[in-house]
Amino acid sequence: MAVLTTPVAVPRTVLLRVWEREGLGELPPVFGADDIYVSLTAERAYDEACVRVLAELGLADGEMLTREFRVALRVVASPNRELYCWSKNGRRFSASTAGGEGVAVQVQGDMAVFAGFEERNLMADFISELPPYRPAHIPALHVTRGAFEQREEARSSIAADRQDSMPQLARLMKAQREDSHQVYVRGISGDRYRRSKPFTVYDLRDHGRVVTFTDGRGDIHCLPGTAENLASTFAATWQSMT
Numbered sequence: 001m002a003v004l005t006t007p008v009a010v011p012r013t014v015l016l017r018v019w020e021r022e023g024l025g026e027l028p029p030v031f032g033a034d035d036i037y038v039s040l041t042a043e044r045a046y047d048e049a050c051v052r053v054l055a056e057l058g059l060a061d062g063e064m065l066t067r068e069f070r071v072a073l074r075v076v077a078s079p080n081r082e083l084y085c086w087s088k089n090g091r092r093f094s095a096s097t098a099g100g101e102g103v104a105v106q107v108q109g110d111m112a113v114f115a116g117f118e119e120r121n122l123m124a125d126f127i128s129e130l131p132p133y134r135p136a137h138i139p140a141l142h143v144t145r146g147a148f149e150q151r152e153e154a155r156s157s158i159a160a161d162r163q164d165s166m167p168q169l170a171r172l173m174k175a176q177r178e179d180s181h182q183v184y185v186r187g188i189s190g191d192r193y194r195r196s197k198p199f200t201v202y203d204l205r206d207h208g209r210v211v212t213f214t215d216g217r218g219d220i221h222c223l224p225g226t227a228e229n230l231a232s233t234f235a236a237t238w239q240s241m242t
Contacts, residue, residue, distance in 0.1 A: 003068060003071050003072055003075065003101040003102070003103060003116035004068050004069065004072050004103070004114055004115060004116040005068070005116060006115075007113055007114065007115040008057055008058070008059065008069075008113070008114050008115075009057075009111050009112070009113045009114075010053075010054070010057065010059070010111070010112050010113075010114065011053060011110055011111060011112075012031070012032075012107065012109075012110045012111060012112050013036055013110065014050045014053050014054065015031070015112050016031065016034050016036050017036065017038070017046065017047065017050045018050060018054070018065070018073070019031075019073070019077075020034070021047065022065070022070075022073060024073060024074070024077040025077060025078075028076055028077070028082075028084070028094060028096075028105070029084055029092075029094075029184070030084050030085075030086075030092040030093060030094045030105060030107050031105075031107060031112070032092075032107070051063055054069070069114075071101065072101075072103045072114050072116065074098070075096050075097065075098045075099070075101050075102070075103040076094070076096050076103050076105060076114075078098060079096035079097055079098045079186070079187075080097055080098045080099075080187065080188055081096070081097050081122060081186070081187045081188075081238060082094060082095070082096040082097075082185075082186040082187065083095050083122070083123075083126045083183065083184070083185055083186075083234060084183070084184055084186070085126075085129070085130070085181050085182065085183045085184075086181070086182045087131075087179060087180070087181045087182075088177075088179050088180045088181070089179060090108060090109075091106070091107075091108050092106070092107040092108070093105060093106040093107065093126075093129050094126075095117070095122055095125055095126040095129075097119045097122050100119055101116065101119060102116060102117040102118060102119045102121065102122055102125070103115070103116055103117070104116075104117055104125060104126070104129070106129070123231045123234065123235065124227075124231070127227050127230050127231060130181060130201065130230075131179065131203075133178070133179075133203045133208065133209045133225070134208045134209065135208050135209050135210075135224045135225045135226040135229075136172075136204065136207045136208035136209055136210045136224045136225060137207075137208065137224065138168065138172070138207070138210065138222075138224055139168075140221070140222070140223050140224075141165040141168055141169050141172075141221065141222040141223075142165055142219065142220070142221050142222075143165050143166055143169055143219065143220045143221075144217075144219050144220075145214075145217060145218035145219050145220070147166065165222075169220065169222055172202075172204065172207060172210060172222060173212075175202075175204040175205070175206060175207055176204065176205045176206065177202055177203065177204055177205070178203040178204070178205050179202075179203040180200060180201065180202050180203065181200070181201040181203075182198045182199070182200055182201075183198065183199040183200075183201060183234070184196055184198055184199070185199075185234050185237040185238060185241075187238050187241050189241045194241045196237045196241075197213065197214055198213070199211055199212070199213045199233065199234070200212050200213070201225055201230070202225075203225075208224070208225065209224070209225030209226075210222050210223065210224060210225050211223050211224075211225045211229060211230055211233060213233070216240075
């Protein structure tokens with residue numbers, strides 16, 4: 001298999017049409033909803049216009065997609081492993097692997113940028129797409145679901161050595177945010193896809209970057225947002241899916 005060797009920007013309107021015509025199934029979350037309507041009488045002209053755009057980008061030869069672009073689309077459509085993110089600033093991006101190939105997609109406005117990467121670099125390449133931000137200098141915070149639901153009572157009735165995380169977590173969640181990023185992990189388990197609960201990465205003005213998430217029991221965790229913590233957390237999620 002071959003994948004794109006240089007990044008290429010595709011208009012989202014063209015991408016959605018090609019996705020439908022290629023029969024690739026459900027749209028990846030980062031693409032957004034299919035909000036393009038083409039009447040039956042305009043379909044042929046619209047398809048021809050899309051092919052011309054792709055040909056100008058070097059992604060089609062005549063009416064046929066290039067092998068590289070077709071492979072890239074199929075990796076994104078049916079990944080073995082995938083990470084994707086929505087940022088508060090409107091940017092969306094994903095990194096997907098399948099069949100030994102990796103494809104990253106960035107979507108902002110009406111443009112989707114595709115780029116190939118080595119499968120072994122999935123985690124590092126995805127994390128590097130987050131905007132640089134200093135990690136918070138905090139200990140790892142862990143709060144049980146029950147304690148969080150009873151946090152008002154906990155402030156006065158539970159021993160401090162068991163509830164140190166609660167006030168720290170509360171302060172962080174109320175802190176001013178420069179940006180936030182919601183990340184999902186997706187992978188194949190058996191014969192079906194599974195998606196994680198969201199991980200939220202907060203860039204806090206006075207504290208730095210943290211990552212928060214809940215586990216299978218509903219307990220809440222908040223860690224410094226270092227690249228190492230992000231990578232180990234996402235990797236552990238994949239392992240739990242198998």
